[in-house]
Amino acid sequence: MEPVLQKILVVGGNGFVGSAVCRTALARGMQVASVSPSGKPWQTPKGHTPAWVHKVEWHQGDALQPDTYQHLLPGVTAVVHTIGTLFEKSGYKSAIKDGNVPHFVSSVAAGIAGSSRSANPLEKEQKRKEGSYEVVNRDTALRVCEQFLRSTPTVGTAGPRAFVYISAEDCNRPLVPSGYIEAKREAELGIERMMLDHPSFRGVYIRPSLIYHPHYRPLISPVAALLDLSATVHASLPAGLPTPSNVLRTLGAVLPRSAAPGAVALDTGFDAMARALTIPPIHVDHVAEAVCIAADNRRQDVRGPYGVKGMRELIGWHQRGQQQVGHA
Numbered sequence: 001m002e003p004v005l006q007k008i009l010v011v012g013g014n015g016f017v018g019s020a021v022c023r024t025a026l027a028r029g030m031q032v033a034s035v036s037p038s039g040k041p042w043q044t045p046k047g048h049t050p051a052w053v054h055k056v057e058w059h060q061g062d063a064l065q066p067d068t069y070q071h072l073l074p075g076v077t078a079v080v081h082t083i084g085t086l087f088e089k090s091g092y093k094s095a096i097k098d099g100n101v102p103h104f105v106s107s108v109a110a111g112i113a114g115s116s117r118s119a120n121p122l123e124k125e126q127k128r129k130e131g132s133y134e135v136v137n138r139d140t141a142l143r144v145c146e147q148f149l150r151s152t153p154t155v156g157t158a159g160p161r162a163f164v165y166i167s168a169e170d171c172n173r174p175l176v177p178s179g180y181i182e183a184k185r186e187a188e189l190g191i192e193r194m195m196l197d198h199p200s201f202r203g204v205y206i207r208p209s210l211i212y213h214p215h216y217r218p219l220i221s222p223v224a225a226l227l228d229l230s231a232t233v234h235a236s237l238p239a240g241l242p243t244p245s246n247v248l249r250t251l252g253a254v255l256p257r258s259a260a261p262g263a264v265a266l267d268t269g270f271d272a273m274a275r276a277l278t279i280p281p282i283h284v285d286h287v288a289e290a291v292c293i294a295a296d297n298r299r300q301d302v303r304g305p306y307g308v309k310g311m312r313e314l315i316g317w318h319q320r321g322q323q324q325v326g327h328a
Helices: 016-027 051-055 070-075 092-098 101-114 121-129 133-150 178-195 221-236 244-253 269-278 284-295 308-314
Strands: 007-011 031-036 057-060 078-081 161-166 201-206 304-306
Touching: 007 016, 007 070, 016 031, 016 051, 016 284, 070 133, 078 133, 078 284, 133 161, 133 178, 133 201, 161 178, 161 284, 178 201, 201 284, 221 269, 244 269, 284 308, 304 308
Parallel strands: 007 031, 007 078, 031 057, 078 161, 161 201, 201 304
Antiparallel strands: none
16 A cells, blocks of 8 residues: 655744744655745745755745635645744844844843733734734634635545644743733634544644754753753752742642633743743754654544653654653
């Protein structure tokens, strides 16, 4: 029996994570298409175009406008959604890409100041027009998934077609507003609800911690090194020792936890900070490899959420002579 030819559609394939997914998928023998607002092929921060870029189909489209990409869905065996934002109304992505520290600091400060969920319907509607967490992190994924579930495959499949959503570990608060992770979790729940009536599809939720790349995101490397050291130290200490993470969890345990009606219930910011100290950062190529394994049409067993630990197990981290540190 001949193997099924697999093709994935990467939503946001010319972004940081999306481009890594495209590159890794090609290396694994998959065909790859990308859809993004610009439709432009990916380039390195210095403007170079690697050879692999020419093997990707680059399409222009808006995740919120199905008519711009729905014609691509019947011909793919999996969809990977990679677009998202840490801060609303912030230019932090360009600052990271350029390695501009002052611009990055000012962008993060502006993002923190401007990113807050409001009960005011008029203010919420205005934020929707400006690219809120709800729109970018949640609604774009739900819209694409909805259209994917409606599509009838024109290609052979060896199992349920996968919708892989790049979510996140809850380890960014309080530096990143809670609206970020709330929108991510709402997207996961919404996708999972839609999947209940579609057994020929499966949802996979990839939850990375801090994603780094020493060459493409050098500004993040020092932070990644410190977090990796923290995770390594915490993993080597006895469980009952009053480590910083244990102290933070103790503080979190005594605080009340509440959520607005209909909102996703999160634990405290202390718990999120504790996870930041114990969950190691992850290289973007490892995230991409886990995504491609999840998107593999033959991996019917891969479904649901995968944190850093789960991703490392998925890619066979222990088989490479690497010491696993931290826990998801």
